Ligand SMILES: [Zn+2]
């Protein structure tokens with residue numbers, strides 16, 4: 001093994017963490033190496049445990065240590081109300097805002113001709129199946145206010161027509177072109193409260 | 199185990215990494231959870247391997263997977279020239295600058311009456327022992343240009359007087375009040391080249 005191998009290898013993996021550059025990764029490694037028992041082994045164990053336990057929820061697509069996920073299993077949630085999100089980051093953002101009392105459905109993306117994402121890449125058929133099987137009464141489209149997100153909302157609305165379910169979307173408070181998961185919690189809660197027919 | 203426990207635990211440990219806030223930790227966790235095999239298990243293994251292997255060098259105090267460290271074992275280094283640094287971060291910064299061909303000695307801090315750091319907390323006796331045992335001819339004091347760093351340089355210079363070794367310090371290019379490990383490599387190299395008697 002070369003001289004500084006384990007340290008250099010650690011720095012190089014740390015620098016791949018989104019938000020940490022090479023310089024920050026080096027400092028983080030050094031700080032952790034000064035107290036390996038407290039700073040390194042617990043993180044190693046947490047990474048392993050999460051990698052082993054966490055999987056997508058078979059029902060909604062959320063990431064959780066159990067499937068169906070904690071939200072889908074929660075008897076206090078309104079099962080007639082399903083909020084459709086692009087991805088898990090947006091689901092977590094809405095949860096942090098305590099803005100939604102129903103269930104979720106993770107679409108797994110938005111339609112994007114440029115990125116080659118078509119309807120078959122999104123979790124739309126499973127959504128239709130859930131609506132039919134679970135007595136869903138309202139679907140809230142909480143998609144990003146981008147061109148692709150808006151086009152996706154229109155497309156999903158069309159696909160949901162035969163299901164005879166109310167389809168609403170986030171309205172007030174979502175800035176144009178903005179991603180959901182960077183919004184403050186009040187903005188998210190307001191947008192959800194003032195949702196309107198799609 | 200509670201609903202989102204492994205994920206929340208991971209986020210909370212990631213948010214303790216210097217440079218990552220809570221929001222960045224959450225995003226990093228989510229991105230890693232989407233590809234656990236590629237992003238999480240290798241990092242877990244690297245953390246464990248580094249925590250197990252890395253220790254302070256018994257000779258100079260550098261952190262390395264072997265002791266004596268790779269620098270102390272390197273036959274191409276000039277063993278008559280020892281550069282004294284406050285900590286390992288500064289040693290690594292000088293190594294990145296390829297500015298020093300000799301060995302190092304990590305002092306483990308600087309004198310600080312406010313922080314309660316006295317001479318007995320610094321690795322000065324081991325430095326004197328090294329000078330006596332290893333035929334050191336010059337000690338370069340590469341300490342921070344702060345009040346505490348300058349006082350420490352004076353103190354170490356006094357302690358080294360009986361050893362009859364040349365004592366120099368970094369001069370040109372180190373800005374007042376600046377930490378060494380944030381300086382660019384050219385500045386570090388210039389400061390080392392233009393070192394002068396302490
Ligand atoms: Zn679920």
Ligand SMILES: [Zn+2]
Nearest residue numbers: 255258267270
């Ligand atoms: Zn060493």
